[in-house]
Amino acid sequence: MSNQNYVKLFSPDKYLFNAVIIFVITTLFYFFGASLRLIDELSLFWPLNAVLAALFVRNRPVYYFVCYSAMVVYDAFTTHWGWQSAIINLSNMVFIIVVARLLLRYSRTQDESNWALNAFNLFYTCLIGSILSSLLGSIGSTGPSSDYRQFLSLFTDWFGEQFSTGVLMMPFLLMATWPQWKALPDFHLSKIYPLLGVIVSVIASVVIGGAGSLAFPLPALIWCAIRYPLPVTALVTLLTGGVEIILLANSIIAINPNMPLVVNEMFSARLGIATMAICPLIVSVSVDAINRLIKQTSLRADYDYLTGIYSRSGLYEALKNKAPLMHQPNQKLCVMLLDIDYFKRINDNYGHECGDIVLAAFARRLSQTVGNEGLVARLGGEEFVVACSTRSEEEGYAFAEQIRKDIELTAFRYQQQTLFITVSIGLAATSTENQTLLDTFNSQLVQADKYLYLSKRNGRNQTSMASLTECVINN
Template structure:
């Protein structure tokens, strides 16, 4: 998911402010990448392009030639003060802009054609977009760096290293940059020691890669990363994958992970290693995307099964689940389980006179009103048609009757509006309550529901808009 925080760093109307911020960001990350150069113009890890591509993706209003020129100017100005490349600087930095523009435009075009909530999660699309951007950027950069008279073998070597760095950095960084969000401290889950086990597994597997060595050691973290994908949210998985892939690249470059034990790993030898790490990095993201999609589907199915589609209150099956798992937390020993069965009086007349659309509006408004009145004191469900039920824990019959009377009076005085029409309705209520004793709350509910149904019949027979109980 492309997450957006409540804090907006850029603003659509603050052109100068946006330009200054883009210039500063470009300069800072250019400096960071330049500090990681191994030889000549090549860098071990070049985060600038991925960062700027993510900035343009997360702020579509920035995708204007003016802002692209600002970023390009910052790169050229930095080189003018720190290198002696001359005209080559223009070509090399133009290749950086090719990666940024291609990634931003391709993914923005994809986002307009897909569900806005899902496009950034498509790991395959991100993978191939980085592939295209890296190929075009590296081709232009290599041609500009070597010149037309250069030995083709030097060009191939330079292109291979340039492409592998751009591609691996993009695949490692882009998922996290697109899904990262400012933490909402109030909503952070409780910490449990077991939650760090997958991260410990990643750390141990990287240590094992250093100890064992060889080409196969690069894949050691993969099982632990997949474990992270199953246990953690997608943004966390993306961050762990980024840190793991970056660590492996750095360890390889300094021969701490020895693929060739008798030979130091040189820059051109990083080509295969970088591609392997990037390919490995996409695997846990795909797993995480799949787990996220499955969890969303399960949640949607659960919502459809547990909640009434029209009114938003519990369905019958959802009420039964709540009585099993939620109600026991609300119910105290020696309390009575109070069951109220409610029926909107003469509801058929509303459908016949004003149409079923008006009837649906009344049902929805009635359910919302009922939920507000009951609040945290109990559970509200729609059993079907215009029939609703309330289950709550009370210390006495009088308390239950007081809640029922509050409901009856509130509904009687509430004006229900549909378009230009204002309707007033009443509700009949049957109420039954008892202490569960040896029975479960669900069994007690079922037995009291049958009694409440009998009392509801009495309310209707005696004139409606009233409450009937065992004592009435």
């Protein structure tokens, strides 16, 4: 998916390989769910449908028949359901197809990552898929002549399991990524506090009991949503909800201590856990959206929209961050102010589109020439600045001349035209020992502006600075 390292199992052109992978996944998860069956057709957990729905959201839905065949084949060898197997497994396919198609339909009108992040859409897609799947599965299991009370009991159990498993698993499955171990941040003990809060709250649910105890983990899960990325929050929510369902089914969390858990209480508990799981996901989505907005705002403030290099404010922030590196004894801060010569002629002769292309290409070339030796920013219009640290004014001057000559020899392309430009440079350099790096930069920028004016007045395409008695003009 997009620029994210989402887990992908299918190869677009390897149809047989894909079919085998789907068949194996279906069989493995079918076996896992079947091993957790509480009564004939119903399982404590049935993760198969959520897993396959997530797979078909990410890939072309051309392998439905493979899934269905794997289910029927498994039942043929392990059960004696006969014709019921066809209907029960068809109900599984109803959940898979409905959820996958609804999420795909939503994704067409949204940014590619939004459908995976939007908990509201996951909630209602799982709700619709669970209702339709449970209706078909209950009819197939009980038969048309069964007592409506048997049908209703089976439907509630079926729906509660499908819905809770779907809501708990789908967010994590849709956001699952391969681990990026090199990109893991430094570990701090404080980062596990929210997770410890979840563990403590689950233990409190066991100790205290009662229906309200199911909501004990909610504050800790919201804490996780604030502190952790969305995929991690989805995983923690999945594990918490799954643990609570297992504890409930085994009466370790006692909703009613005076009597065993009955079907309608398990149904209600599953819905409560699924509904609770939505809350931290909504918080996590909101936090993620806010962080994205802050990042976009920061990028717009710190980087020039046209050239992609630092803006003035971005340069100031970069100078703050690099102060320890550039604020060295016996080093001088060199500030070069660059102005493209006769840039107005480019706009007048070729249009502003050409001017924008030249500015962007100039910024790229300037950044390549400066490299890691300094910082490059656009102050506005055709005016740019380079800040770097050198041992002497002469070294700074030589670096400025290298930049000037490199620009002069660079051919800039616009449509069928080849353009050559020159640049005038004003250079100022001084030590940074007696004042802050930003104060030194601002004072030297004023001086560099004076010498830039001198370069332009003396014929352009040259570098001027204070310690030299004359400007060196390009021959």
